[in-house]
Amino acid sequence: MEGGALSVRCGNGIEVSGAGISFHLDPRSLSTKKVPQGTVCCTSHAHSDHIPSTFERKGPNRIVSSEFTRRFISEIKGRAIEAEHCDKVRLHDAGHVTGSVMFEMDVEGQRVLYTGDFSPRDRFRIQGARPVKVDVLLTEATFGKPQYVFPPTERIFKVMTDWIEDSLSQGFSVALFTSSNLGKTHELIHALRDLEPRVHGTISESSRLLQRCGLDLEIKEHEPGDVSTPGVLIGAHGQSMTQEIMSANRKGRRFRKASVSGWAANGNKRGYVDEQFAISDHADHDELLAFVKACSPRMVYVGHGYASELAGEIRQKLGIDACPVPSAGQQCLLNY
Ligand SMILES: [Zn+2]
Numbered sequence: 609m610e611g612g613a614l615s616v617r618c619g620n621g622i623e624v625s626g627a628g629i630s631f632h633l634d635p636r637s638l639s640t641k642k643v644p645q646g647t648v649c650c651t652s653h654a655h656s657d658h659i660p661s662t663f664e665r666k667g668p669n670r671i672v673s674s675e676f677t678r679r680f681i682s683e684i685k686g687r688a689i690e691a692e693h694c695d696k697v698r699l700h701d702a703g704h705v706t707g708s709v710m711f712e713m714d715v716e717g718q719r720v721l722y723t724g725d726f727s728p729r730d731r732f733r734i735q736g737a738r739p740v741k742v743d744v745l746l747t748e749a750t751f752g753k754p755q756y757v758f759p760p761t762e763r764i765f766k767v768m769t770d771w772i773e774d775s776l777s778q779g780f781s782v783a784l785f786t787s788s789n790l791g792k793t794h795e796l797i798h799a800l801r802d803l804e805p806r807v808h809g810t811i812s813e814s815s816r817l818l819q820r821c822g823l824d825l826e827i828k829e830h831e832p833g834d835v836s837t838p839g840v841l842i843g844a845h846g847q848s849m850t851q852e853i854m855s856a857n858r859k860g861r862r863f864r865k866a867s868v869s870g871w872a873a874n875g876n877k878r879g880y881v882d883e884q885f886a887i888s889d890h891a892d893h894d895e896l897l898a899f900v901k902a903c904s905p906r907m908v909y910v911g912h913g914y915a916s917e918l919a920g921e922i923r924q925k926l927g928i929d930a931c932p933v934p935s936a937g938q939q940c941l942l943n944y
Pocket residue numbers: 653655658704725
């Protein structure tokens with residue numbers, strides 16, 4: 609979209625440009641073929657759908673990011689990523705996962721905030737994102753539909769730990785299915801440490817990587833086939849842990865299974881679990897709207913997830929111009 613001197617569009621990540629400066633936000637490429645001179649590349653956090661997958665073959669690959677995110681990407685990609693410094697961009701905690709940040713940029717005299725994935729909740733060891741007053745806001749919309757409203761984290765965490773302790777006292781083992789990435793999964797491992805959870809192979813590699821990047825995380829790895837006593841097993845959704853549990857069942861070890869995911873908020877339970885707990889790294893629907901309102905922007909661009917739906921609600925409920933981030937060649941007509 610072209611509006612005045614400020615341009616926002618999908619391209620190499622989300623591209624925000626003005627005269628003489630361009631930001632590529634969560635770019636997939638750091639190659640100079642995709643990153644023209646004068647461009648500043650900013651990576652919000654180290655989830656796989658937000659980090660670069662192609663790099664400059666020779667010479668530096670530079671990003672603006674937190675130190676943790678830069679180290680994590682360097683480790684996982686096996687190449688040196690250098691820190692970029694730019695006095696037109698400020699970093700704010702995004703409250704999403706370890707090392708996640710939002711970027712506040714100065715483009716053509718307008719203040720622009722890119723949230724990346726974010727959560728406003730203080731939870732576990734993570735401080736939530738705080739609103740920033742800006743002219744233009746670029747927000748995510750992973751849970752941008754009204755059915756996705758999460759209970760208070762302390763309450764749902766208490767319900768979950770009570771359920772785990774009841775299950776253990778009744779002789780069951782407990783399997784918690786989460787995601788394999790950094791973030792909620794590893795905060796859960798830390799928060800449940802008194803129950804000495806075992807880490808399944810599906811997340812043990814990412815757990816060790818986090819340790820190497822400096823995260824204080826105690827890991828007890830699960831020994832395949834060890835079902836001698838009731839215990840807590842944490843791993844990723846998918847066949848691998850399900851098969852392990854079926855094998856344990858055949859040896860007489862009974863499991864109760866639960867999913868830990870924001871998608872649980874819609875009430876649709878996965879067939880292979882007994883319980884589910886709506887704990888997420890993201891803002892829920894109501895938090896997204898509240899965050900947008902508190903930033904009091906004149907324009908909002910929505911990316912990731914239910915972008916059209918959330919943009920419509922922002923226009924109708926908040927009276928703020930909003931549209932999904934346009935693809936290259938598309939236009940988003942706003943009243944400014
Ligand atoms: Zn993420």
